[in-house]
Amino acid sequence: MDTELDDLVQALRCLPGVGGKSARRMALHLLERDREGARRLARAVDAAVENIGHCSVCRTLTSAETCERCLDPDRDDQVLCVVESPGDVMAIEAATDFNGRFHVLLGRLSPLDGIGPEELGLDRLEERLRQQGTEELILATNTSVEGEVTAHYLAEMAGRLGIRATRIAQGIPSGGELEYTDAGTLAHALSGRRDY
The missing domain is CATH 1.10.8.420 (RecR Domain 1)
Incomplete structure (x- = not known):
């Protein structure tokens, strides 16, 4: 060749x-x-x-310093949805009418791979939760083992800060990736979230 x-x-x-x-x-x-x-x-x-780089606030992909979602004054600061990847943000936006804020982890906790809280910048997330006035933290990590571990860690963080943690789960298959979940299932999962 x-x-x-x-x-x-x-x-x-x-x-x-x-x-x-x-x-x-x-x-x-x-x-x-x-x-x-x-x-x-x-x-x-x-x-x-x-x-294209990462937004200085939520860490999604953008060609600006701060993405349009973070600059939008009509979004609800009291609800913060945590996802693993920018693709998850796009999937939720396309499938639902979610109007809160996002935070992109750019991964998930995986001690076996050497990915801990520092690698995901969870100190930045904690600081954001303290400053933003968040009342609900939606845990929209994937349903893989690592995603569940990450959700548990984030729920404990939210609890220490007095923030309600909810988890999407209904309809998302175990081990499934949000980015590849159909719009109807994703919309149902987000609207049917539960306390974690």
């Missing part, structure tokens, strides 16, 4: 769920049928990598 073609195939394999055959099929499609689409893709990826 040509070196540049092989490099393209290998680069496409960095995407989740894309194996060798899928990467090769994508590369061939871009080169044989959609070269302008390939150029557009390359420009978009390059611009995103250069310009």
Whole structure:
């Protein structure tokens, strides 16, 4: 295989769920049928990598210092929804009418992988809870073992601060990822949250 073609195939394999055959099929499609689409893709990826970072408040992805959600004065400061990834924020926003604030952990507690409270910046979250006037902390971590451990840790933090902790669970399959849950199930889970 040509070196540049092989490099393209290998680069496409960095995407989740894309194996060798899928990467090769994508590369061939871009080169044989959609070269302008390939150029557009390359420009978009390059611009995103250069310009998108994390919000200084909630840590979701944004091209600004502070994201639009955090700057929106109509959002409810008393409700803070904690999720694992920016994809979870997008999934909840697309599937529900949630109008509170978000905080993105950028992971989950996993002692076996060396991911503890410091790596997730939980001290920043605790400070935010103290300053924002939060009354309810929605624990929207995934239902994996690590997600449950993270939810338990956050519930204890909320309890120490006198903040009600609720947990979404209804309808989300055990071990499931929020980002890939359908809109109806996610909306039902969020509206049916319970005290943790």
